[in-house]
Amino acid sequence: MSTHPSRRPASNRSPRSLAALPLPLPLPLPPEVHVSVPQPLRSALVIGDVHGCAHELKLLLDKFYFSRQPCSRPERVIFVGDLVNKGPDSCACVRIAREIDAWCVRGNHEEVSLIAALSDRANKESLQASNEESQRSLPDKYGWTRGLSQSDLDWLCDLPLSISFKVMGHAEQFMVVHAGLVPGVSLAEQKLADLLRVRDVAQIHGSSESVQKQSPNWKAFETGGCNPRPWASVYSECAEPETPFILFGHDAKRGIQSYSHALGLDSGCVYGKQLSALALPQGPRPYEIVSVSAARIYEKPKVSRNLEDVVQVLSDLLVSDEKV
Numbered sequence: 001m002s003t004h005p006s007r008r009p010a011s012n013r014s015p016r017s018l019a020a021l022p023l024p025l026p027l028p029l030p031p032e033v034h035v036s037v038p039q040p041l042r043s044a045l046v047i048g049d050v051h052g053c054a055h056e057l058k059l060l061l062d063k064f065y066f067s068r069q070p071c072s073r074p075e076r077v078i079f080v081g082d083l084v085n086k087g088p089d090s091c092a093c094v095r096i097a098r099e100i101d102a103w104c105v106r107g108n109h110e111e112v113s114l115i116a117a118l119s120d121r122a123n124k125e126s127l128q129a130s131n132e133e134s135q136r137s138l139p140d141k142y143g144w145t146r147g148l149s150q151s152d153l154d155w156l157c158d159l160p161l162s163i164s165f166k167v168m169g170h171a172e173q174f175m176v177v178h179a180g181l182v183p184g185v186s187l188a189e190q191k192l193a194d195l196l197r198v199r200d201v202a203q204i205h206g207s208s209e210s211v212q213k214q215s216p217n218w219k220a221f222e223t224g225g226c227n228p229r230p231w232a233s234v235y236s237e238c239a240e241p242e243t244p245f246i247l248f249g250h251d252a253k254r255g256i257q258s259y260s261h262a263l264g265l266d267s268g269c270v271y272g273k274q275l276s277a278l279a280l281p282q283g284p285r286p287y288e289i290v291s292v293s294a295a296r297i298y299e300k301p302k303v304s305r306n307l308e309d310v311v312q313v314l315s316d317l318l319v320s321d322e323k324v
Protein backbone atom coordinates (compact mmCIF):
# COMPACT_ATOMS: atom_id res chain seq x y z
CA MET A 1 0.00 0.00 0.00
CA SER A 2 1.47 3.30 -1.02
CA THR A 3 1.18 5.60 1.92
CA HIS A 4 1.85 8.97 0.36
CA PRO A 5 -1.41 10.29 -1.05
CA SER A 6 0.14 12.86 -3.36
CA ARG A 7 2.75 10.62 -4.95
CA ARG A 8 0.54 8.23 -6.85
CA PRO A 9 1.51 7.63 -10.45
CA ALA A 10 -1.83 9.04 -11.64
CA SER A 11 -0.34 11.11 -14.44
CA ASN A 12 1.39 8.09 -16.01
CA ARG A 13 -1.80 6.33 -16.93
CA SER A 14 -3.20 6.53 -20.42
CA PRO A 15 -6.49 8.41 -20.86
CA ARG A 16 -9.45 6.18 -20.09
CA SER A 17 -11.44 5.08 -23.07
CA LEU A 18 -15.04 5.58 -22.05
CA ALA A 19 -17.01 5.14 -25.24
CA ALA A 20 -18.01 1.55 -24.62
CA LEU A 21 -19.24 2.09 -21.07
CA PRO A 22 -22.90 2.37 -20.06
CA LEU A 23 -24.22 5.80 -19.09
CA PRO A 24 -24.49 7.21 -16.51
CA LEU A 25 -21.24 5.80 -15.24
CA PRO A 26 -20.79 4.32 -11.80
CA LEU A 27 -17.78 6.00 -10.23
CA PRO A 28 -14.88 3.60 -9.63
CA LEU A 29 -13.25 3.53 -6.22
CA PRO A 30 -9.86 5.19 -5.89
CA PRO A 31 -6.75 2.94 -5.87
CA GLU A 32 -6.50 3.47 -2.10
CA VAL A 33 -9.78 3.99 -0.28
CA HIS A 34 -8.21 4.60 3.13
CA VAL A 35 -4.76 6.18 3.23
CA SER A 36 -2.60 5.94 6.34
CA VAL A 37 0.43 8.25 6.39
CA PRO A 38 3.33 6.46 8.12
CA GLN A 39 5.54 9.43 9.05
CA PRO A 40 4.17 12.07 11.44
CA LEU A 41 3.76 15.47 9.76
CA ARG A 42 5.67 18.42 11.21
CA SER A 43 2.51 20.51 10.86
CA ALA A 44 -0.67 20.68 8.78
CA LEU A 45 -3.47 23.01 7.71
CA VAL A 46 -6.81 21.19 7.33
CA ILE A 47 -9.28 23.22 5.26
CA GLY A 48 -13.10 22.88 5.34
CA ASP A 49 -15.54 22.78 2.40
CA VAL A 50 -14.37 25.25 -0.28
CA HIS A 51 -17.09 24.56 -2.90
CA GLY A 52 -15.33 26.41 -5.70
CA CYS A 53 -14.76 29.61 -3.70
CA ALA A 54 -11.29 30.18 -5.18
CA HIS A 55 -11.07 33.82 -4.05
CA GLU A 56 -11.51 32.87 -0.38
CA LEU A 57 -9.19 29.86 -0.75
CA LYS A 58 -6.45 32.18 -2.07
CA LEU A 59 -7.07 34.63 0.82
CA LEU A 60 -6.79 31.82 3.38
CA LEU A 61 -3.61 30.42 1.80
CA ASP A 62 -2.10 33.94 1.45
CA LYS A 63 -2.65 34.49 5.16
CA PHE A 64 -1.64 31.14 6.61
CA TYR A 65 0.59 29.53 3.97
CA PHE A 66 2.11 31.69 1.21
CA SER A 67 2.97 34.64 3.50
CA ARG A 68 5.24 32.41 5.57
CA GLN A 69 8.78 31.32 4.88
CA PRO A 70 8.76 27.86 3.30
CA CYS A 71 10.39 26.42 6.44
CA SER A 72 7.59 27.72 8.68
CA ARG A 73 4.67 26.87 6.38
CA PRO A 74 2.34 24.02 7.29
CA GLU A 75 4.07 20.92 5.92
CA ARG A 76 0.85 19.72 4.29
CA VAL A 77 -2.45 21.33 3.34
CA ILE A 78 -5.32 18.82 3.57
CA PHE A 79 -8.87 19.39 2.29
CA VAL A 80 -11.91 17.69 3.84
CA GLY A 81 -13.59 17.28 0.43
CA ASP A 82 -16.27 19.29 -1.43
CA LEU A 83 -13.45 21.37 -2.83
CA VAL A 84 -15.63 21.80 -5.93
CA ASN A 85 -19.16 22.58 -7.15
CA LYS A 86 -21.74 25.24 -6.28
CA GLY A 87 -19.22 28.13 -6.11
CA PRO A 88 -17.76 30.34 -8.86
CA ASP A 89 -14.43 28.67 -9.81
CA SER A 90 -14.07 24.98 -9.04
CA CYS A 91 -11.36 24.42 -11.67
CA ALA A 92 -9.14 27.05 -10.01
CA CYS A 93 -9.60 25.31 -6.65
CA VAL A 94 -8.44 22.00 -8.13
CA ARG A 95 -5.45 23.71 -9.77
CA ILE A 96 -4.46 25.45 -6.52
CA ALA A 97 -4.75 22.23 -4.52
CA ARG A 98 -2.57 20.40 -7.04
CA GLU A 99 0.00 23.22 -7.27
CA ILE A 100 0.63 23.15 -3.52
CA ASP A 101 0.66 19.33 -3.53
CA ALA A 102 -2.27 19.26 -1.10
CA TRP A 103 -4.06 16.13 0.02
CA CYS A 104 -7.82 15.88 -0.20
CA VAL A 105 -10.50 13.28 0.49
CA ARG A 106 -13.43 12.57 -1.84
CA GLY A 107 -16.60 14.46 -0.92
CA ASN A 108 -20.13 13.90 -2.20
CA HIS A 109 -19.63 16.86 -4.58
CA GLU A 110 -16.42 15.38 -6.01
CA GLU A 111 -18.44 12.20 -6.52
CA VAL A 112 -21.41 13.76 -8.36
CA SER A 113 -19.18 16.09 -10.38
CA LEU A 114 -16.98 13.20 -11.49
CA ILE A 115 -19.98 11.11 -12.49
CA ALA A 116 -21.25 14.06 -14.56
CA ALA A 117 -17.81 14.78 -16.08
CA LEU A 118 -16.99 11.16 -16.95
CA SER A 119 -20.46 10.61 -18.43
CA ASP A 120 -20.10 13.81 -20.46
CA ARG A 121 -16.75 12.69 -21.86
CA ALA A 122 -18.01 9.16 -22.54
CA ASN A 123 -20.97 10.68 -24.35
CA LYS A 124 -18.66 12.81 -26.48
CA GLU A 125 -16.50 9.80 -27.35
CA SER A 126 -19.47 7.69 -28.35
CA LEU A 127 -20.84 10.54 -30.47
CA GLN A 128 -17.52 10.87 -32.25
CA ALA A 129 -17.49 7.10 -32.80
CA SER A 130 -21.04 6.91 -34.14
CA ASN A 131 -21.46 10.34 -35.75
CA GLU A 132 -24.83 10.68 -34.02
CA GLU A 133 -26.23 13.91 -32.71
CA SER A 134 -26.06 14.60 -29.01
CA GLN A 135 -28.78 12.95 -26.97
CA ARG A 136 -27.54 13.78 -23.54
CA SER A 137 -26.52 17.17 -22.30
CA LEU A 138 -24.43 18.09 -19.28
CA PRO A 139 -26.53 19.91 -16.64
CA ASP A 140 -25.46 23.57 -16.33
CA LYS A 141 -24.30 23.15 -12.76
CA TYR A 142 -21.62 20.71 -13.93
CA GLY A 143 -20.59 22.76 -17.00
CA TRP A 144 -17.43 23.82 -15.15
CA THR A 145 -16.14 20.22 -15.33
CA ARG A 146 -15.36 20.78 -19.04
CA GLY A 147 -12.52 23.04 -17.84
CA LEU A 148 -10.77 20.14 -16.07
CA SER A 149 -7.75 18.59 -17.75
CA GLN A 150 -7.37 14.81 -17.98
CA SER A 151 -4.80 14.94 -15.17
CA ASP A 152 -7.20 17.04 -13.02
CA LEU A 153 -9.84 14.35 -13.56
CA ASP A 154 -7.36 11.60 -12.66
CA TRP A 155 -6.39 13.53 -9.51
CA LEU A 156 -10.05 13.83 -8.48
CA CYS A 157 -10.81 10.16 -9.29
CA ASP A 158 -7.89 9.03 -7.14
CA LEU A 159 -8.83 10.96 -4.00
CA PRO A 160 -9.11 8.54 -1.08
CA LEU A 161 -12.14 8.49 1.22
CA SER A 162 -10.09 8.89 4.39
CA ILE A 163 -6.57 10.02 5.31
CA SER A 164 -5.10 9.14 8.72
CA PHE A 165 -2.01 10.91 10.02
CA LYS A 166 -0.20 12.09 13.12
CA VAL A 167 1.43 15.44 13.88
CA MET A 168 4.80 15.60 15.67
CA GLY A 169 4.47 16.32 19.36
CA HIS A 170 0.78 15.43 19.55
CA ALA A 171 -0.56 12.10 20.77
CA GLU A 172 -3.76 11.94 18.70
CA GLN A 173 -4.24 9.98 15.53
CA PHE A 174 -6.09 12.33 13.16
CA MET A 175 -8.40 11.15 10.41
CA VAL A 176 -9.85 13.34 7.66
CA VAL A 177 -13.12 12.16 6.16
CA HIS A 178 -15.68 14.23 4.26
CA ALA A 179 -18.92 13.69 6.19
CA GLY A 180 -18.31 11.36 9.12
CA LEU A 181 -18.47 7.86 10.50
CA VAL A 182 -21.09 5.66 12.13
CA PRO A 183 -20.07 5.33 15.81
CA GLY A 184 -19.11 1.85 16.93
CA VAL A 185 -18.22 0.60 13.41
CA SER A 186 -14.61 -0.01 12.38
CA LEU A 187 -13.27 1.98 9.44
CA ALA A 188 -13.04 -1.12 7.27
CA GLU A 189 -16.72 -1.91 7.91
CA GLN A 190 -18.09 1.59 7.33
CA LYS A 191 -20.37 1.99 4.31
CA LEU A 192 -18.54 4.27 1.89
CA ALA A 193 -21.75 6.19 1.14
CA ASP A 194 -21.96 7.07 4.84
CA LEU A 195 -18.41 8.50 4.82
CA LEU A 196 -19.54 10.89 2.08
CA ARG A 197 -22.98 11.83 3.40
CA VAL A 198 -23.74 11.12 7.09
CA ARG A 199 -24.81 14.08 9.23
CA ASP A 200 -27.09 12.45 11.77
CA VAL A 201 -27.28 9.08 13.43
CA ALA A 202 -30.29 7.49 15.08
CA GLN A 203 -30.54 4.42 17.25
CA ILE A 204 -31.90 1.32 15.66
CA HIS A 205 -35.06 0.38 17.49
CA GLY A 206 -35.95 -3.13 18.51
CA SER A 207 -32.36 -4.23 19.16
CA SER A 208 -32.15 -6.15 22.40
CA GLU A 209 -29.48 -5.10 24.86
CA SER A 210 -27.42 -8.21 24.17
CA VAL A 211 -27.50 -7.54 20.42
CA GLN A 212 -26.54 -3.89 21.01
CA LYS A 213 -23.48 -4.94 22.97
CA GLN A 214 -22.24 -7.14 20.14
CA SER A 215 -23.10 -5.04 17.13
CA PRO A 216 -23.38 -1.40 16.20
CA ASN A 217 -26.73 0.11 16.97
CA TRP A 218 -26.53 3.43 15.15
CA LYS A 219 -27.82 4.06 11.67
CA ALA A 220 -26.60 6.88 9.44
CA PHE A 221 -28.83 9.52 7.88
CA GLU A 222 -27.91 12.46 5.71
CA THR A 223 -30.76 14.24 7.46
CA GLY A 224 -33.44 12.95 9.76
CA GLY A 225 -34.12 9.55 11.24
CA CYS A 226 -36.04 9.04 14.46
CA ASN A 227 -34.57 11.30 17.20
CA PRO A 228 -31.46 12.07 15.14
CA ARG A 229 -28.26 13.32 16.74
CA PRO A 230 -25.12 14.76 15.15
CA TRP A 231 -22.90 11.75 14.39
CA ALA A 232 -19.83 13.51 15.85
CA SER A 233 -21.54 14.02 19.19
CA VAL A 234 -22.35 10.31 19.53
CA TYR A 235 -18.91 9.33 18.19
CA SER A 236 -17.21 11.45 20.87
CA GLU A 237 -19.38 9.99 23.63
CA CYS A 238 -18.49 6.45 22.52
CA ALA A 239 -14.78 7.27 22.11
CA GLU A 240 -12.02 5.40 23.87
CA PRO A 241 -8.46 6.70 24.40
CA GLU A 242 -7.22 5.24 21.08
CA THR A 243 -10.19 6.47 19.03
CA PRO A 244 -8.99 8.71 16.15
CA PHE A 245 -9.82 12.41 16.19
CA ILE A 246 -11.96 13.10 13.10
CA LEU A 247 -11.73 16.24 10.98
CA PHE A 248 -14.74 16.56 8.69
CA GLY A 249 -16.99 18.88 6.65
CA HIS A 250 -20.36 18.48 4.89
CA ASP A 251 -22.53 20.21 7.48
CA ALA A 252 -22.64 23.96 6.77
CA LYS A 253 -25.95 24.27 8.57
CA ARG A 254 -24.33 23.33 11.89
CA GLY A 255 -21.16 25.34 11.12
CA ILE A 256 -18.01 24.73 13.18
CA GLN A 257 -18.71 21.71 15.39
CA SER A 258 -16.30 21.05 18.22
CA TYR A 259 -16.43 17.79 20.14
CA SER A 260 -13.89 15.90 22.23
CA HIS A 261 -13.03 13.54 19.32
CA ALA A 262 -14.23 15.35 16.19
CA LEU A 263 -14.13 18.80 14.64
CA GLY A 264 -16.47 19.92 11.83
CA LEU A 265 -14.90 22.56 9.58
CA ASP A 266 -17.70 23.44 7.12
CA SER A 267 -18.50 27.03 8.02
CA GLY A 268 -20.57 27.75 4.89
CA CYS A 269 -18.23 29.82 2.70
CA VAL A 270 -20.34 29.32 -0.42
CA TYR A 271 -23.38 30.55 1.56
CA GLY A 272 -21.60 33.83 2.31
CA LYS A 273 -20.21 32.87 5.72
CA GLN A 274 -16.60 31.80 6.23
CA LEU A 275 -13.92 29.46 4.95
CA SER A 276 -12.28 27.83 7.98
CA ALA A 277 -9.27 25.65 8.62
CA LEU A 278 -7.58 23.95 11.52
CA ALA A 279 -3.91 24.86 11.94
CA LEU A 280 -2.06 21.92 13.46
CA PRO A 281 1.36 23.27 14.43
CA GLN A 282 4.22 21.15 15.62
CA GLY A 283 3.55 20.28 19.29
CA PRO A 284 3.28 21.36 22.00
CA ARG A 285 1.78 24.55 20.53
CA PRO A 286 -2.05 24.51 20.68
CA TYR A 287 -4.31 23.96 17.69
CA GLU A 288 -6.05 26.98 16.22
CA ILE A 289 -9.11 27.45 14.02
CA VAL A 290 -8.42 30.14 11.42
CA SER A 291 -10.87 31.58 8.91
CA VAL A 292 -11.57 34.20 6.25
CA SER A 293 -14.95 35.76 5.45
CA ALA A 294 -16.70 35.06 2.16
CA ALA A 295 -16.74 38.02 -0.25
CA ARG A 296 -20.41 37.40 -0.98
CA ILE A 297 -23.23 34.86 -0.97
CA TYR A 298 -22.58 32.51 -3.90
CA GLU A 299 -25.53 30.25 -3.23
CA LYS A 300 -28.57 30.64 -1.01
CA PRO A 301 -28.75 27.95 1.66
CA LYS A 302 -31.76 25.70 1.65
CA VAL A 303 -34.24 27.09 4.15
CA SER A 304 -34.95 23.68 5.56
CA ARG A 305 -33.67 20.18 5.06
CA ASN A 306 -36.80 18.17 5.57
CA LEU A 307 -40.29 18.03 6.99
CA GLU A 308 -39.10 17.55 10.58
CA ASP A 309 -37.19 20.83 10.36
CA VAL A 310 -40.28 22.62 9.04
CA VAL A 311 -42.30 21.25 11.96
CA GLN A 312 -39.54 22.31 14.36
CA VAL A 313 -39.42 25.86 12.95
CA LEU A 314 -43.22 26.18 13.13
CA SER A 315 -43.37 24.88 16.70
CA ASP A 316 -40.54 27.26 17.73
CA LEU A 317 -42.53 30.14 16.24
CA LEU A 318 -45.66 29.07 18.10
CA VAL A 319 -43.74 28.86 21.38
CA SER A 320 -42.22 32.32 20.90
CA ASP A 321 -45.69 33.70 19.99
CA GLU A 322 -47.09 32.30 23.21
CA LYS A 323 -44.30 33.95 25.18
CA VAL A 324 -45.19 37.31 23.65
Ligand SMILES: [Mn+2]
Pocket residue numbers: 082107108109178196249250251
Ligand atom coordinates in the same frame (compact mmCIF):
# COMPACT_ATOMS: atom_id res chain seq x y z
MN1 LIG B 1 -20.69 17.50 1.30
